[in-house]
Amino acid sequence: MRRILIVDDDVSLRTAVSSYLVRCDYEVVQAGSAEQAVQALHREKIAGVLLDIGLPDQSGIDLVPRLLAEEPMLAIVMLTGVADVSTAALCMQRGAFDYLAKPIELTELAGAIERALERREQQLAERRSSSLLKDEVAKLVVEVHRQQTRFDQVSVATLESLVYLMEARSSYLAGHSVRVAQLAVSIAAQLGRSDEDIEVVRLAARLHDIGMICIADQVLSKQGRLTDEEFDQIKHHTIVGAQILGPIHNLAVVSAFVRGHHEHWDGKGYPDGLAGVGIPWGARVIGAAEVFDALTSSRPYQERMEPDQAVEHMRGLAGTTTGPEEFEAVAAIAGRRQTLVFIEDESEQAYPAGIADETRDGKDTP
Numbered sequence: 582m583r584r585i586l587i588v589d590d591d592v593s594l595r596t597a598v599s600s601y602l603v604r605c606d607y608e609v610v611q612a613g614s615a616e617q618a619v620q621a622l623h624r625e626k627i628a629g630v631l632l633d634i635g636l637p638d639q640s641g642i643d644l645v646p647r648l649l650a651e652e653p654m655l656a657i658v659m660l661t662g663v664a665d666v667s668t669a670a671l672c673m674q675r676g677a678f679d680y681l682a683k684p685i686e687l688t689e690l691a692g693a694i695e696r697a698l699e700r701r702e703q704q705l706a707e708r709r710s711s712s713l714l715k716d717e718v719a720k721l722v723v724e725v726h727r728q729q730t731r732f733d734q735v736s737v738a739t740l741e742s743l744v745y746l747m748e749a750r751s752s753y754l755a756g757h758s759v760r761v762a763q764l765a766v767s768i769a770a771q772l773g774r775s776d777e778d779i780e781v782v783r784l785a786a787r788l789h790d791i792g793m794i795c796i797a798d799q800v801l802s803k804q805g806r807l808t809d810e811e812f813d814q815i816k817h818h819t820i821v822g823a824q825i826l827g828p829i830h831n832l833a834v835v836s837a838f839v840r841g842h843h844e845h846w847d848g849k850g851y852p853d854g855l856a857g858v859g860i861p862w863g864a865r866v867i868g869a870a871e872v873f874d875a876l877t878s879s880r881p882y883q884e885r886m887e888p889d890q891a892v893e894h895m896r897g898l899a900g901t902t903t904g905p906e907e908f909e910a911v912a913a914i915a916g917r918r919q920t921l922v923f924i925e926d927e928s929e930q931a932y933p934a935g936i937a938d939e940t941r942d943g944k945d946t947p
Contacts, residue, residue, distance in 0.1 A: 583607055583608065583628040583629065583698060584607070584608040584609070584610060584625060584626060584627050584628055584629075585602055585607045585608070585609050585610070585627070585628065585629045585630070585631065585694065586609075586610045586611075586612060586618060586621055586622070586625070586627045586629070586630045586631070587599055587602075587609060587610070587611050587612070587630075587631045588612045588613075588614075588615070588617075588618040588630060588631065588632045588633060588636065588641070588644075589613070589631070589632075589633040589636075589660065590613050590614065590633065590635075590636055590637050591633070592613070594683075594685075595611050595613070598631065598685070598687075598690065599611060601687050601690075601691075602691075602694075605691055607694075610625050610627065613637075614636055614637055614638045614639075615636050615638050615639035615641075615644045615647070616638060616639075618630070618632070618644065618648065619647060619648070619651065622648060622651045622652055623651070627652060627655065628655075628656060628698060628701065629655065629656040629657070629658065629694055629697055629698050629701070630648060630655055630656070630657045630658070631658050631660055631690075631694070632644065632645065632648075632657055632658070632659055632660065632677070633659075633660045633661070634659060634660065634661040634668070634672075635661070635662065641659060641660075641661075641672075642659075642668070642671055642672055642675065645657060645659075645672065645675040645676050645677055646675055646676065649675075649676045654701055654704060654705055654708075655701070656678050656694075656697035656698050656700060656701035657676065657677045657678055657697070658677065658678060658679045658680070658681060658690075658693050658694060658697050659672045659677045659679070659680045659681065660681055660683060660685065661680070661681075661682055661683065662682070662683045663682070668680075678696070678697035678700055678701075679693045679696065679697055681693055703810060707817075710795050711795075714794070714795060714821065714824070714825065718824070718825055718828060721740075721829075740788055740791060740825075740826070740829075741787060741788070743791055743794060743825075744758050744787065744788060744790070744791055757790065757874065757878075758786065758787050758788070758789065758790055759787070760870075760874050760878075761786045761789065761867060761870045761871055761874050762783050762786035762787040762870075764786075764870040764873055764874065764911075764914075765782050765783065765785075765786035765863075765866050765867050765870040766779055766782065766783045766786075767910075767914050768866045768869060768870060768907060768910045768911060768914065769782045769783075769863075769866055771910040771913055771914055772866070772906065772907075772910050774862075778863075781834055781835060781838075781863060782838065782863040782866055782867065784832075784835055785834075785835040785838035785839055785842075785863050785864075785867060786838075786866075786867045786870060788822070788826065788835065788839060789822065789838070789839050789842050789867050789871075790818065790822070791821075791822045791825055791826070791839070792817070792818035792819060792820065792821035792822030792823070792824075792825065792839070793818045793822075794821075795814075795817065795818060795821045796814055796815060796818060797814065800814055800815065816843070816851045816852060817852075819839065819840050819841070819842065819843055819851065819852050820840065820852050822836075822839040822840065823836045823837070823839050823840035826839055834861075834863070835863075837861045837863075837864070838861055838863035838864045838867060839864075840852065840853075840864070841853070841855060841860050841861050841864030841865075841868075842864045842867040842868050842871065843868065844856075844860045844864055844865075844868065845868075845901065845902050845903075846860070846865070846899075846900055846901060846902065846903060846904045846905075847900070847901045847902075849901075850868075850902075857904075860904070865903070865904045865907050866907055866910075868902075868903060868907070869895075869903045869904070869907035869908060869910070869911055870911075872895055872898065872902060872903055873888075873891055873892075873895065873911055873915075876890075876891035876894055876895070877891050888915040889915060889916075891915070892911060892912045892915045892916075895908055895911060895912075896908065896912075
């Protein structure tokens, strides 16, 4: 049963809210001051806090960082007798999840608590996932150092094996990284990049979705519209991928390409909102290759386009989603029919709605 700490110097309010929450199957602990609240955290395992701003011994706003220092994963909902936008913003900046004005509507209070606790559970899951990833990366680094004479070969082979394992989790993902790598190489060559640059972008494209190993199977395979929370998980894969590659010697440039492959030319991509030539060149190349692959692969929601149709569709994305030079390179390659024959799985579905699709609007397009 989840335990809620009510921190308010109004005894009658604490009693009324406590009775309501108990009926909603919460355990409740009460505190009438900031010091009592801190002491309660020392004694009890608390999931959420209802915190009044006007406490007798310390402002609730100043108490928020104290409580989070004791228990970083607390779900804090602020209570106040005065609805003030600047105060609400300050509470959120300090780590509160929500802000409610008195008098409190109990049903609204219950909804705020539930939302805060759901966000707390998501953060806990992300922390556990991050810890597991760090453990796996640490093991990988140890293995690489164990074989110094074959560092590059072993590290790259291991990372590509992780990509194969990740793609095996969903039939929709099969062959995606290979197709994108094939086209990225062609685009880089068309742009006149050196052999060394082409090899770097090939490796980055091969590993660009390695961060997808942090995505839950039910999200990875979902064919419908993604929720806000699911979309945030998907967007996080660029950061996770860069974190996996970052500690490995000689893969710093590859890591930057992986992190930036969902940035948009107009600055509306993720995770850093980079724009134009501020986006690493290899990330722009991989992004263009992914758009083309999305259009020329069968999807549950669309028929596969022919290369010339895909190019015409991408023409409208040039200068917004993709860079103009990268689009022109794709158009030239498709025009000369130099795109390679791409791998398809038996169902002729490349990957699910919501994965690496820059061609549609909505939260099923990360």
